[in-house]
Amino acid sequence: MAMRNLYLIGFMGSGKSAVAKYLVNYEHMTGIEMDAEIERREKKKISAIFSENGEEYFRRKETELLREISGMHDVVVSCGGGVIKKEENIRLMKESGSVVLLSATAETVLERLKNHHDRPLLEGRMNVEAISMMMKERAPLYNSAADYSVCVDRRSVAAIGQEILRKTSQKEMKTT
Numbered sequence: 001m002a003m004r005n006l007y008l009i010g011f012m013g014s015g016k017s018a019v020a021k022y023l024v025n026y027e028h029m030t031g032i033e034m035d036a037e038i039e040r041r042e043k044k045k046i047s048a049i050f051s052e053n054g055e056e057y058f059r060r061k062e063t064e065l066l067r068e069i070s071g072m073h074d075v076v077v078s079c080g081g082g083v084i085k086k087e088e089n090i091r092l093m094k095e096s097g098s099v100v101l102l103s104a105t106a107e108t109v110l111e112r113l114k115n116h117h118d119r120p121l122l123e124g125r126m127n128v129e130a131i132s133m134m135m136k137e138r139a140p141l142y143n144s145a146a147d148y149s150v151c152v153d154r155r156s157v158a159a160i161g162q163e164i165l166r167k168t169s170q171k172e173m174k175t176t
């Protein structure tokens, strides 16, 4: 039976990749990590794509990949945090699956990412104020894209994964 895709969206550091891995193992679905797939295709890291080709180029690659994924089924997709910046992306996700928002506070994001240097949009702005401001700007987009949201603060990957499985009922995921 064909099932619809499950798209995980949310701010950088909200745990989309870890939760996607959990769901893939638990549900035996296929997983696609959009950033990793773009890196594989472009043969370079996201930060190199941003610095050498620019954000616009990255966003085009992101939409191209999403167009392909939206034609698939049974896929758990870990989206890049900025996927909601394009209306087309939101439409593609909504048409082909359930969209789940992982919501985290700026403090959680900072705690998880403060020692990382692979998020070009946070480079030199790794502080609660900058993260909160970016979150606030994006909040309406995340909310309009999501079918529902799950809070991730101080919760285990398994607890988050189980909540998603409960909320995204089989009925909701079936295409027919």
Ligand code: S3P
Pocket: 010, 011, 012, 013, 016, 035, 046, 079, 080, 081, 082, 083, 118, 119, 120, 121
């Ligand atoms: C971005 C999030 C990143 C990556 C790129 C841009 C964003 O993905 O796609 O650095 O605009 O929020 P993660 O959310 O997986 O970190």
